[in-house]
Amino acid sequence: MASLTHSTPHRMRRAQPMKLLTSGAGIVFVLYVLLYAIYASLQPSALSSSTFTNLVNNSVPLAIAAAGETLVVLSRGFDLSVAGVISLTNVLMAVYPQEGPFGALVSLAICLAVGGIVGAVNGWLVAILRLQAIAATLATMIVCQGLALVILDAPGGMVADWVSYELTDRLFGVLPISGLFVLAVVLAWLVFKRTNLGLGLYAVGADEQAASLSGISVIKVRFAAFVGAGMIYGLAGFMLSAQTATGNPNSGTPFLMLAFAAVALGGTSLSGGRGGLIGSILGAATLMLLQKVLFSGGVSSFYTGIFQGVVLVLAIVFGSAFARLTGRRTTA
């Protein structure tokens, strides 16, 4: 996260914890805490562990989807297939449920594989055939939506009980289990970020030609970004299925715009090269929390939209103003 202030891979290694606060993720974290404080003051039960678990369960699918989208956005791409992959994996989970913990593992593997395949197709179209990402992934999204409709033509089906009960439960009565999946994604990211591929991701996003000249395989990086993103969407579909317990061929559609909003709110530049996955996850959590705050604040439904829009803009404006004031975020 701290590394998002610099674009050259070599300087990224010297990330300092001090910079955390002024990074995109730091700012959105502060925002989240502030909103939660408001929420708790309006609704005292907000501090109970069951309310928090519900909130986490609600936020997890979007948070993971946004995390996947971040990979592609960092490499200066767009990936609309997020909506298609989530719908597709969700109907697969509901139509072909696998019972028990082992079944859950099989389901998870299927979801990751489906996402990975779609990601590979995207990677082939964008990285190798050089199609424009937004158009190519629009096409794959449409194809995935069609596949989802073929598999399940109306909402229905049942996700395996083990998945839908265990994964939405709490560990030791406090820790939401779904949150652990997010944690796993974060840990994987922290490791990946330090690999050559991870460093390449920032370099390609910041300046493709420079990255190419310094010996990074742009094709390989882009391809990997799409495949990784696809697999993470698969995980998002898996978690969504755990939460809703049934299938819906249109379940991925709402994620399209929200995922991008979460990415941007989390401080990742939509033109690539700057930002990080953790910010996006916090961004997603903030978007979901905002609904709760507006509800408990008693904002009339007609004006909820106006509030949401204004908060979105203010968050970004203050975030970047704050970053500029502290002078950490140099213009790339």
Next chain:
Amino acid sequence: MTSQVDVMSKFQAEQDTRKARRIDRHTVSAIAVFVLCVVLILASRLVSPSLGSWQQVLTVLTLASFLVVLSFGQGLVILTGGLDLSLPAVITLGGVLTTTWIGNGPGAWYMLPFVLAICGGVGLASAIGIVWLKVPPFIMTMATSIIVSSAALGLTNGTPRGASPDVLLLLMKGSWLGIPAPVYFLVIFAVVGWIVQSRTVFGRYLYALGTNRDAARIAGVPITLVSVLPYVISAVCAGFVGMMLVGYANGATLRMGDNYMLPSIAAVVIGGSSILGGNGNFAGTVGGAILLTTVGTVIAAIGLEQGLRTIIEGGIILVALLLLREELFERLRGLSGKPRSGG
């Protein structure tokens, strides 16, 4: 002083060679899109014997007119490296204000421009956020979109009333020499749009801005004005599409713009523009809009279940993208393809 002149002349020169290449490449690309449309229309005879007819062409052009107007604005925004997600909301705003404030009462001649001005104001608000507050276009236009939808909802209390002004009915329902009025409108709009984008100083500034902001600034492009205007134009276009839809269906609903967001971007991109800005051509965009609409009419005639039709639709778009790949043209013309960014 001298250095600035140097940079400027260098930039101009670069622009000229760029332009020469651009016209070359994009003309080819635009022609290819149109050829693909014709091929698709002819091939659709295989699906149903009534297809592949002149009648189909007229229907496609009538239905494409909405998307053409919309993607002109979207195209200008994309040209500067932005993106406008507020189009569906502004379409609705334009439509709803037209039926509730004007209806089939008098005063359409001054009220219609007034409604368009309000829509333009929405675009201006987006632009202010983007240019001065430095909010990313994606987020800013998404936020205006949410705000405008919410306002339209509050304004109408959920049920838009009123009907279409006569002049819009005339525009969308009239016909002359057996050809529907929207087709004439589409042709005129396409020509004017092409001139604005490719043959005016404003258009040149947009390309300069989208290619390299700093260079454009040094070359004396009025950056602020040129950054703001596309959003205003885009919102006015969207408002006008709202009016066209009102004329077409003689009424407004609060969801009338919903289905236009991704198509407006897709038309621009399929037409050969880069989503990263700085290149593209309106002729290609018009072709892209017509191509997408053609795909829709052909798909509608295929007697398969919806899931399979959706898959075929995605497949056709993919094939079109692969056929329209720049490298393919460059290879065809025997040029040694310079590596270009994918994006």
Next chain:
Amino acid sequence: MKRSMFMLATAMMAATFGSGMVSQPAHAQDGKKFKIYLSLSYSGNSWQSEAANIVKALAATPPYNDMVELTEVISGTDPQAQISAYESMIEAGADGIVSFPISSTALNRTIKRGCEAGVLFFMYDATVTQPCAYNVSYITSGFGENSAQALVNELGGKGKIFLSRGVPGNSVDKRHTDGALSIFKKYPGIEIAAEYYSYWDDRTTQQETAKALVAHPDVDGIWAQAGEYGAIQALLDKGGKLVPMTGENSNGFRLALADPAMQEKGLRGVSAGSPPAQSGYAFKLMMEILTKKRELAATNIEYPLPWVPADKVKICKGEKFEDGCNAFADGVVPSSFVTEVLDPVLLPELSIQSALNGTPVEGATIQALPAEVKQAPNEPDINCQGCEPPADLYHLTKIEPTVQP
């Protein structure tokens, strides 16, 4: 007194699902208002806003105006957002939630949690499969099969038709279409030339119908779900020849059916389909339970199918459904206005102003509902899960076949 057959039916329901708890209203009438939430999907079309408006109007009609604290929440088309909204409502101590559910299945878990906390859930129009929620819906009343038979009758059993459907992947759309296909399949002379999705919207219907007309200019009839007025427009755009068609309850469609000039051009058919009045019925039922005027365990309740053939269209003189009228003159309401928002028996308190603005009628007071409620049949994945549908699921209720296959 109201221990009639429905109690028996509900007892059976309770036995079937083993969840026969009659939710105890959390707050009795100790001077505290009932906390009721109205949870909507998108509020973008006339149907949705009319349904919401009449609930608001009823909540403002005496004596409910002193008993109810009503809060409206709009969740868009995202089930996650509605899940989150339900959770907030449960936390806030809701007594009841009247809702148009976005998904028939995705909300189940949250609803169950709410039921356990003593919240009453009343779903209108769309349904959920969670047995502890009340579904009040016309969906089982056979719109698809009855309207399909009406179209077949008009066409004399043969012809090329279009199906103008709703939203792909939606259970309501699927139920209607399955019902219609059960009829069309019996007639080999009926050819489904095109089938397209119109998203229950006039404009989309018009554009999709226009596209289908290119391939099949010789269509003989159209079976449409909501948005039917757009199909008429598309036919008129094509040169004025109309065909027999069935559709839902927009005022524009009803006026067109009754218009001699349109009939001259070939328009015939039936207006049926989803009535927004369901929301009002659901709300009143819920209030009667909360105020202990009625005992009713969670169940599926069928709302009667509106059924108005062309010769039965009657234009209202006033602002209410009186003397059997069922449409309003041009200009009183927009053409997309869904007329079946009023009901002289179930919702006598309301007028079109209530439907348009959410305002109560001056001087009106809440009238008690008829004691009997009609039990809806089981339909898997629509109002129950893992259940068996009755053998005669698609039997005709409104019309007899006049032509044999």
